[in-house]
Every structure is written in structure tokens, then in C-alpha cells.
Amino acid sequence: MLENPMRKNGKFYIGMVLNVLEGMLSGFNFFLLYEVMKMLWAGKVNFSFLLYSALSLAGIFVLRIIVYGIGYTESQIGGAAVSNRIRLFLGNKIKKIPLSRFTQGQTGQYINIITSDVNNYEKILTHTVGDLVKYIAFCLMMIVFVGYIWLPGGIILACVELVLIPFLWLSFRVVKKYGTEKNKVSAEAVSSIVEYITGIQTFRAYGVGGTKNKTVTSDLKKFSDVSYDYEKHGIPTNAIQCVFLWLGLPIMVIAASGPLLSGKLDPVSYLLICMLPMLLAKLSDSISRGLMSYKNLKISRDKIIDIINEPEEQGSMEPLQTATHEITFDRVDFSYVAEEPVLQHISFTVSDQKLTAIVGDSGSGKSTILNLISKYYEPTGGTISIGGKAINHVAAERVLEQISMVDQDVFLFDDTIRENIRHARPDATNAEIEAACKEANCDGFIRKMEKGYDTPTGENGNLLSGGERQRLSIARAILKNSPILLLDEATASLDIENELAVKEAISNLLKAKKTVVMIAHTLSIVKNADQILVVSGGRIAEAGTHYELLSQNGKYAAMWKAEQKLSVSRL
């Protein structure tokens, strides 16, 4: 069983014990001061007594500093170690969460939890809990001290402290309602900011930056509104609680006056026990705020626990070893959103080491087929097999080991070109990387760059053109050399030079004997495919070779004629 990442460590508990000790030492000062004041009042003070008292106070002070220093350091180190373990755990966990969970809204949640909520939880461990136990210990010492001087006084102070309970209960309700809402709205705001920043180029290009900016502004406004509501509903409870805590002072003045007048209490004791409720009220206020922020930060803790408990991708981690790599869809159904089927009862076979092309209207479900083969999503019905083995019980990681994917969205890390390609096969040598790049038609443009293969690609490859990025992704596929190749051909949006370079790279890629599934956006490229699947409305409308489909005179033939007409009219 995996270790619980939220588990606190020894350093954290040592830090807590030392915090309690520091609180008690602070309270101990009063016992000493009390003795000094009594001696002063009795006129028995002499130099050696004052020196002894001053040294004792200084000793307690030094001890407090030492305890504070060690306690602070231990709880900081202990708390930071726990949050570090949580961060590593979450980083690992994210890898195992099914990809279908990464919708845009969910992505904001994950970012919020991994960054802000983990920081908040770290704050609980390193500051909030430590301060709380220290204040509580100090507070208890003061009550004990007053009780030591005059027992009924101690009981009065303890009763005043009990007043905190109903107010804390009310405050916790506010925190639960508005704190949870605040956390949710914050995640939504993060989602829209992420979308705004990642899409900034597109927004600017289409002049919709202002509109999108309005969405972000509105989400941020929602956040500030809920923060305002949170404060607004918390203030009355806090204010009334404060009044009750301060009532300890007049109650004590009146209650202790009887014993003072009857001589049961001396004036020094009377003065001290009348002054301490003021300090206790301030301290109780800090405890109440500390408890509220603890409760608030616990929302972050619960969010982290939610991710820890998220179901992980299921499936065997046994390597997927099959003699052949034909891919079979047997009555496969799929929908991204319940009740909105995208693929319906699809059945087909992609033969081993043959090229199958998928064509069809936009939105007909072509990319979805590739997503299911890669196990980015699980079918809602039917079976997908590779080499005769059903993959529904095989871990996505194991299936993806057999697949290279070249699609329209090439993701590049903010690293050098060489390292970006090496991700396809981490143990590849530099010579192998360069050979793959030659095949993928990118060696030429890479060598022309100032630092060649060591040139940084910029964040998400934004220093490269679309065609260059596509060729790098083809180089990755060549380097990975896996038995299955999934290809989303998209050369239409490229300039003529890049289009030719990418097409040549693709034909080099197809030279090796592999099971290839290629989405084709132009039909001329699939004329020689071993099989063409025509997808329409989430079903396979037609299947066959180019000539078989032309002779059927159906959808494919119509698409072919339309494309031919278009290319003639362009001439």
C-alpha cells in the first residue's frame, strides 16, 4: 500500500511540543513578576532579590528564544517536508489520472490544488498549528495563574473562554459555506486565466482579446465578490465575540472587589487579576482567528485529499506483447458527454503492417478513433484489440509504448531541439537523433540555426514554424520506431515549401513496415492506402481501397470528385 503523503513527520511533532513549551514559558513570566510585585508592595526588596529576579526573567527569555528557534525550525522543516512529499505524490498521481478527466475546468482545479492549496496546507503545518498550540498553552497558563492567586478568578476566566465555543461554531459555518465557494470560484478563475494566457495569440489575432478579457475579469470579480461575502458574514460574529471576551474585565473587577475589601485579596493580586482579562481577550481573539484560518485552510487539505483519492487508470502493467499489431474495433461505442454518442457500433480491422486511412467530414469522429486506440479515452461499449488482445484491461502506458503519434497539435517542451526529440526514446544517442531528423526532413533547418541541435525551441515550440514543429514530431516518431503509427495528416494549413517537406517526411516515415492509421484531410495522399475508412456521423459509411470506393460511387467518390474539381479550379 502507498504511503499516505499527508502523514506528519517527527520534526513536525517536535516543533509542536516546543511551541507548547514556549507558550508555557511565556505564562511562567507572570508567576515570577507576581512574586516581585508582592515583595515591592511589602517593601522587602533588596538588590540581591532584584538581581535574582532580573536574571531569572532573562534566563526564561533566553530559554524561550532557544525553544522558539528550535521549535520554529523544526516545524518549518517538518511542515515543508510534508508539503514536499505531497507535491511529489500529486505530480505522480496526475500521471495516473485518466486523461478524460483533464477537461478545461478540471485543469484549473488541478492547478489550483497543486499550487495554491498545497501552499495553504504548508501554511497550516508550518505556521497556523504551531501558533495555535502556543497561544492555547499561554492562555491556559494565564488561567492557571489567576486560579493560583484566586481560584474563583480562574474559574471566571475559564467560563469567559467557553463563550468562544458557540461563536466559533457560527464562524466555522461561515468558513464552510463561503470558504468552499471561494475555493471553487478561485479554481474557475485559474481556468479562465490559463485559457486566456494559452490562447492569447489567437485572441489577439482575431481581435477577441477584449471579450475574453471580460470573461477573466468577470471570473475575478466573482472571486472578489465571494471574498467580500465571506468577510461580510464573518464580521458580525467576530465583533460580538470580541465584546463577550472583553466582558471578562468588568466581571473580574466587580467579582474580585468583595475579597479585596474583606482583605482576602491583597492589592497586588487584585491589580494583576484585573489586568489579565485584557491580555486574555487579545489572546483569545488571536486563537479564534487562528482556528478560523485553520478551518479555512482545511478546505485546501480536503481538496488535496480529493485528488489523492481520485480513481486511477486501471489496467495491467504487464508489457503488451503480441505477435502482430493489427487493430480491431468490435462494435465500439463512445461519447464524450453522456447521451451524445460520437461513435456508434463501429467495427473494422486495421491489418498488421498495412496503411489504413480514415477520411470523412469534419466532426465525424476521426480523431476520436485515434484517441481510443491510444487509450486517451475508454470506449463506452464494444472492444478494441491490438494483435488479438483486448486492450481494455491493459494500462494506457503499456499500450502507448506500442504507438507513435504524429498529430496536428505538436507539443514541445521549453528545451533544446535535441532534448525535445529525445523524449521519444530517452536512451537514444545523438547520432540516432540526428539520423531520425534527416529522415524527417528537419536536419537541414536545424543545422542552419545558430546553435544547431542545441537551439532552444521556446515555450511550446513558439520559436519554430508550424511545418518545422510537425517535422520534429515526425522525427520523434521515427526515433521511437514503435510498431503502430497513428498519424493525423494536416498539411493543408502549411505553405507550399513546408507542405512538400512534411509530405516527404511522412513518406519516409511510412517506408518502415508498420501498422499505420492515418487521418487524411486531402484524398490525394491516401490513394495508395491499403484500406480507406470513410467515417460519417460516427459510423463507418464505406470501407475499401481507393478504386473499390470510386466504383461504389458513394460518399468517397463524391469527396474525390469535389477535391479534383477544386484542384483543377485552383490551376
Ligand SMILES: Nc1ncnc2c1ncn2[C@@H]1O[C@H](COP(=O)(O)OP(=O)(O)OP(=O)(O)O)[C@@H](O)[C@H]1O
Ligand atoms: N473532448 C471533447 N469533449 C466533448 N466533445 C468532443 C471532444 N472532442 C471532440 N468532441 C466532439 O466529438 C465529435 C467528433 O470529434 P472528432 O475530433 O473526433 O472529429 P474529427 O472527425 O476528427 O474532426 P476534424 O476533422 O475536424 O478534426 C465532434 O462533434 C466534436 O465536437
